[in-house]
Amino acid sequence: MIGAPMERILVVKLRQMGDTVILTPMLRALRRAHPRARIVVVVPSVWADLLETSPHIDRLIGYRGGSFYGTLALIRELRQERFDLGINPHASSRSAWILFLSAVTQRVVDNRSGRALFSTVNVPHPPRGRAAVERDLDCIRSLGLESDGSNIELFLTTEDRAVARRFLEERGLVDGALRVAIAPGASAPAKQWSAARFASVADILAQDAGVHVLLVGAPEETELLNEVESRMAARPTTVQISQLRHLAAILERCSLFLGNDSGPKHLAVGVGTPTLSIFGPEDAVEWHPYEAEEGHVAIIKDVDCREGGCGKKVCDDHRCMGLITVDEVVGGARTLLRLKKNRDSLTVRGGALW
Structure with a gap:
């Protein structure tokens, strides 16, 4: 105390x-x-x-x-x-x-x-x-202190938001369009859904009226982003920004973040953007403490080897990710986009899609 x-x-x-x-x-x-x-x-x-x-x-x-x-x-x-x-x-x-x-x-x-x-x-x-x-x-x-909740927060400046606005405007992305940020990277190979499936999801969402896809990744993830884009019929906007508050400001202007369990997911949550997270070896209870009612959904497969999160960095089996289908991810994304457009009339219940 x-x-x-x-x-x-x-x-x-x-x-x-x-x-x-x-x-x-x-x-x-x-x-x-x-x-x-x-x-x-x-x-x-x-x-x-x-x-x-x-x-x-x-x-x-x-x-x-x-x-x-x-x-x-x-x-x-x-x-x-x-x-x-x-x-x-x-x-x-x-x-x-x-x-x-x-x-x-x-x-x-x-x-x-x-x-x-x-x-x-x-x-x-x-x-x-x-x-x-x-x-x-x-x-x-343990010191006798209490919190006012577990809501995470990021403090973006006027300049951060101005940089994001200019970035999008220079690429012809005007306000009013539905922007879906797709981040195919992760801190370990076992946490990554396949590039081919991300490309399929991106193409399907890009065909939906008014949806523009942004491929988001770190500067060192160029090869991965190029692989996803090469498999796409649509032409996404690539976002590789090392200044993380600028990236967060871009995510703030998106309608949905879609990606693996990764750092950018938490940035999106911190700026109030709905998220759809694809979970593999990590424990979703530990790393997805967010509510579906607030627009944050995790897709998880209940396989024996990942009970409680196996935490593997590399996995030859990879069933936990392999069993997650393109249709499931597209369905979850469309639901969250409808929620974004009609917050007063739609409610997503439950923290995961199975």
Whole structure:
């Protein structure tokens, strides 16, 4: 339990894009509980711009990793801050050591894989099937703090939205058209639905009246995007933007995000765009804590080998993804597009399509 208000708080989370986005409810709760505290956040530099505009952060540090001396310099810098409280949700070995060596008075490290040994506060071990965003919030609950919910948020600037508007206008994509953002990439091969099926879905949706398809991917996913486009009859608009808030602003102007369980899905949720997620080896309870009633649907196949999420990076079988059909995905997309157009008259019930 926290006694006196904290003056200096450190948060370290060195994970993926989605992990960074779902950190926002915890940061919001920290700021509400300690409005005058100096809150410093360390995340991977590649995702840092997502939190750069957050009103809940006083200083944001983008960790580049890889270098022993760079990590040592960061630890020295953090030690000078003399933090009262340090929090390490979804701890990695590196982030737990950084927090430990930064001379933080009180440390909260999530209780998994033995890393709770670095914690001075008891964080209950999360039950199986606990949503990742709730696990992050459990770290502050262990301090006696409460959250105002698990809704994630992104703070886009006027310039972010202006960049998105110009990008779309320069490609002839005027407001009023239905835009479907399709992201065929993922952080691991086992999490990817096939490029051929994404192409089929894109072509079918492109034939629907008023629908324009955007193929979304990271700069390093050019080969994958080219493969999807080469299999399409329609001509999509390709979106490869390294500035992630600009990408989020483009997704904000889309009618639907369709893709694998990946970081851009969480960006779309954060800006209020409906999402249709294709799930494979990961646990949807853990990584899809969103409601269908709010326009966020996951397509999941109930196969024995993925019970609770097997978490494989590569899989020779890949049944969990292979059993998901083009027709199922097209049907889910059309339902969500109708919901987008007629929010007052349509309600999708249940969190998954089977």
